[in-house]
Amino acid sequence: MSGSSPVVDEKLKLRQKVKNLEMQFISLLKSLCQIIDARDSYTRSHSVHVCQYALAIGAELSFSHKKLKQLEIAALLHDVGKIGVETFILRKSVALDDLEIMAIRYHPLLAVRMLEPVKQLADVIPFIRHHHEHYDGSGYPDGIRGDQIPLEARILTVADSFEVMTSNRPYRKAMTPQTAIGELQEKAGTQFDPRVVQAFCIAFEKGEIPVSSHGEA
Numbered sequence: 001m002s003g004s005s006p007v008v009d010e011k012l013k014l015r016q017k018v019k020n021l022e023m024q025f026i027s028l029l030k031s032l033c034q035i036i037d038a039r040d041s042y043t044r045s046h047s048v049h050v051c052q053y054a055l056a057i058g059a060e061l062s063f064s065h066k067k068l069k070q071l072e073i074a075a076l077l078h079d080v081g082k083i084g085v086e087t088f089i090l091r092k093s094v095a096l097d098d099l100e101i102m103a104i105r106y107h108p109l110l111a112v113r114m115l116e117p118v119k120q121l122a123d124v125i126p127f128i129r130h131h132h133e134h135y136d137g138s139g140y141p142d143g144i145r146g147d148q149i150p151l152e153a154r155i156l157t158v159a160d161s162f163e164v165m166t167s168n169r170p171y172r173k174a175m176t177p178q179t180a181i182g183e184l185q186e187k188a189g190t191q192f193d194p195r196v197v198q199a200f201c202i203a204f205e206k207g208e209i210p211v212s213s214h215g216e217a
């Protein structure tokens, strides 16, 4: 005789199905963002790395499973709007002109336009929209500040900036993780939320920020 009722078995099966679907969705997002990141040969795995860092920060801040899942999706999709930015701008090794800067700065809003029809993503779209806001209000696209910026977006800002600083770029060599952490700490309170920087530093000290696979050439 089986130890569980048919109803319990059905619930377990359903839960496994949902889990499998979630995993397939995340795999699909990873493939999508690698296609987008590949347009810029210097940041091939950018979004996947940003996702790892964001999840480490979220775990440090005791995010629930649901909030970590939302953060994971937002991190993987944060730069999806770059699909609308010309490749030559993304790869440019000299200073951008005003129009090119405008084109780059439009990518969070383009992401919103692209993702809005997907109602299942409604909760994560604000995190993507605001991933270039600064804690002191000097960022874009809306120039909001402090707690006006969703916490998840403040996490993405730190994760994104650390990834960019520790990767080789057309215009400069990768920083060491220690130098990049120094930059995060210096800009805590202006560009970055100090609480998020602190959580990142603790996660780094615990070895939960994997940086050995990229960065310093």
Ligand SMILES: [Fe+2]
Pocket (backbone or CB within 6 Å): 078, 079, 107, 131, 132
């Ligand atoms: Fe971005």
